[in-house]
Amino acid sequence: MQYMLLICGGPEAAEHAEDGCGGWSEEMAERGVLRGGAGLRPPHEATTVRVRSDEVLLSDGPFAETREQVGGFCLIECADLDEAVEIASKHPAATYGSIEVRPIWQP
Amino acid sequence: MTDVQTALVRAFRDEWGQVVATLIRLTGDWDLAEECAQDAFTQAVGAWARDGVPRRPGAWLTTTARNRALDRLRRDAVGAAKLREVAAMPEPEHFEDDSGVPDDRLRLMFTCCHPALSMDAQVALTLRTLAGLTPAEIARALLVAGPALRKRLVRAKQKIRHAGIPYRVPPAHLLPERTPAVLAVLYLLFNEGYSATAGADLLRRELSAEAIRLARVLHELMPDEPEATGLLALLLLQDSRRDSRVDERGDLVLLADQDRDRWDHAQIAEGVALLEGALRRGAPGPYQVQAAIAACHGKAARAADTDWPQIAALYGKLAAMTRSPVVELNRAVAVGMAEGPAEGLRLLSDVDLPGYHLVPATRAEFLRRLGRRAEAAAEYREALRLVTTDAERRFLTRRLAEVG
Numbered sequence: 109m110q111y112m113l114l115i116c117g118g119p120e121a122a123e124h125a126e127d128g129c130g131g132w133s134e135e136m137a138e139r140g141v142l143r144g145g146a147g148l149r150p151p152h153e154a155t156t157v158r159v160r161s162d163e164v165l166l167s168d169g170p171f172a173e174t175r176e177q178v179g180g181f182c183l184i185e186c187a188d189l190d191e192a193v194e195i196a197s198k199h200p201a202a203t204y205g206s207i208e209v210r211p212i213w214q215p
Numbered sequence: 216m217t218d219v220q221t222a223l224v225r226a227f228r229d230e231w232g233q234v235v236a237t238l239i240r241l242t243g244d245w246d247l248a249e250e251c252a253q254d255a256f257t258q259a260v261g262a263w264a265r266d267g268v269p270r271r272p273g274a275w276l277t278t279t280a281r282n283r284a285l286d287r288l289r290r291d292a293v294g295a296a297k298l299r300e301v302a303a304m305p306e307p308e309h310f311e312d313d314s315g316v317p318d319d320r321l322r323l324m325f326t327c328c329h330p331a332l333s334m335d336a337q338v339a340l341t342l343r344t345l346a347g348l349t350p351a352e353i354a355r356a357l358l359v360a361g362p363a364l365r366k367r368l369v370r371a372k373q374k375i376r377h378a379g380i381p382y383r384v385p386p387a388h389l390l391p392e393r394t395p396a397v398l399a400v401l402y403l404l405f406n407e408g409y410s411a412t413a414g415a416d417l418l419r420r421e422l423s424a425e426a427i428r429l430a431r432v433l434h435e436l437m438p439d440e441p442e443a444t445g446l447l448a449l450l451l452l453q454d455s456r457r458d459s460r461v462d463e464r465g466d467l468v469l470l471a472d473q474d475r476d477r478w479d480h481a482q483i484a485e486g487v488a489l490l491e492g493a494l495r496r497g498a499p500g501p502y503q504v505q506a507a508i509a510a511c512h513g514k515a516a517r518a519a520d521t522d523w524p525q526i527a528a529l530y531g532k533l534a535a536m537t538r539s540p541v542v543e544l545n546r547a548v549a550v551g552m553a554e555g556p557a558e559g560l561r562l563l564s565d566v567d568l569p570g571y572h573l574v575p576a577t578r579a580e581f582l583r584r585l586g587r588r589a590e591a592a593a594e595y596r597e598a599l600r601l602v603t604t605d606a607e608r609r610f611l612t613r614r615l616a617e618v619g
Contacts, residue, residue, distance in 0.1 A: 109379040188381040189331055211378045 110212040111192040115180040117205040145182030222268040230273040232345035255280035328396035336371035337396040444493035445503030451486035452509035455479040471518040483513040523553035556581040572601035
C-alpha cells in the first residue's frame with residue numbers, strides 16, 4: 109500500500125524548521141519504504157487554485173482554518189496502516205505537530 | 216426447541232465471531248466474510264437436520280464458509296491472488312498472539328477495535344462482526360436510526376479496505392487505547408440481552424451471561440483499570456435482578472414492584488465489593504458511577520428504602536461525564552422520585568430524545584402521579600405509538616386504561 113504522510117507543524121513549527129529529521133530519512137531509506145517527499149515553503153507563501161464555473165480562482169495562502177498547516181510530505185510504501193502509523197510516529201514532527209496519513213487512491 | 220435448533224443457537228453464540236474473524240483474516244474482506252458466515256449458518260440448518268450435528272460445529276462452519284468464499288472468489292476474476300491464499304488455507308489455525316488476552320473472543324474484540332476507526336465505528340463493527348447482532352439491534356443499542364447505522368458500517372468497512380487497516384491481534388502495550396471501545400461493546404452486548412423480553416428466548420439471556428463472563432476476563436486481565444472493574448460490577452448488579460424483572464406472563468415488573476427476595480444477593484454482594492475496590496483507586500468513570508447507582512438499588516431492602524437523593528446526585532455526576540440525553544432522562548426520573556413529580560417533569564422538558572418512547576412514558580408517569588389524568592393519557596398514547604417491544608406495549612396499555 110502507498111500512503112502520503114502530510115507533515116503538519118503545530119504553532120511551534122518554526123522553531124523546528126532547521127531540526128532535520130533526526131535519522132528518520134536514513135532509517136526509512138534503509139527499510140526501502142520511501143518513495144519520495146520534500147519539505148514545503150511556509151503556508152503564507154502558498155497559492156490556492158480553484159476552478160469554479162470554468163474560471164480559475166487564485167487566492168493567497170491556504171484556506172485551511174486550523175492552526176496546523178502542511179509543511180512537507182513523504183510518499184511511503186509499506187504493508188498496511190499499522191506500519192504506516194509506525195513510520196509516521198517515528199518522524200520528529202509528530203512530537204510537536206501532527207502527521208496525517210492518507211492512503212493513495214487506487215483504481 | 217429441537218436438538219438441531221439448540222445446537223445452532225449455541226453454535227451462533229460460540230462460533231459466529233470466530234468464523235467471521237477467520238474469514239476476514241483469510242480474505243481481508245469484511246463483507247465477504249460476513250456473507251459467507253451467514254451462508255454457512257443457513258446451510259447448517261438443512262445439513263445438520265439431515266446428517267446430524269457435527270462433532271465440531273465450529274470447524275464445520277468455518278470449512279463451509281471458506282468453501283463459499285472460494286466459490287465467490289472463483290466467480291470474481293479480481294480475486295485471483297486472494298483465491299490462491301484462501302485455497303492454501305490449512306485447517307483453522309490459531310492467531311499469532313502476543314497480547315496476553317486469555318480468551319479468544321475478547322482477543323478478537325481487541326482486534327476489531329482498531330483506533331484508526333472512530334469509537335462508534337469500532338463498537339458497531341465489533342457488535343456486528345463478532346457478536347452477530349443485526350444492524351437493527353445495533354442501531355437500537357446506539358440510539359441511531361437504522362439507515363444511519365448501516366451507512367456508518369459501510370464507511371468503516373470502506374476505510375478498512377482503502378486505508379489498509381490490518382486485522383491483527385494487538386500486542387499487550389496497545390491494548391489500553393482499545394479498552395474503552397471493548398468496554399462499550401461488552402456493555403451494549405449485556406444490554407441487548409437484558410432489555411430484550413424474557414419470551415424472546417434463551418439466546419438473549421445468554422448474551423448477558425457472555426458479556427459478564429468477558430467482563431470478568433477483562434477485569435482479571437486489567438486489575439489496575441478501575442473502569443473495567445466498574446463495568447463488571449455494573450453488569451453483576453444489573454443482572455442480579457434478572458429473575459424478578461418479568462412476571463410469568465412475560466410482562467415487565469417495575470423496580471418498585473419486584474420481589475426483592477428473588478434478587479441474586481450473592482451477586483449483589485460481589486458487585487458492591489468490586490465497586491468499592493474500584494472507587495478506592497480514585498478515578499471514577501461512567502461505568503463506576505452507573506454501578507454505584509445500581510448498588511443503591513441493590514442495597515435497598517424495600518423499594519421505600521431506596522436512597523433517591525443519592526441516586527439523583529449520582530445521575531447528576533454521570534450527566535456531567537457523558538452529556539447523554541438518556542442519562543438526563545434517568546436523572547429526571549430519579550429527581551422525580553427524590554423531590555416529587557413536578558420537579559421531575561420540569562427536568563424532563565430539557566431532555567432531547569425525539570422518537571424515544573421512554574420520554575413520553577416517563578412524562579405520563581409524572582402527570583399520572585400529579586393527578587393530571589387527561590394529559591397523562593395523551594402521553595401514554597404517544598409512547599404507545601413509539602414503543603417496539605410487546606412487553607412494554609402491554610405495560611403502557613394497562614397504564615393507559617388506568618388513567619383513561
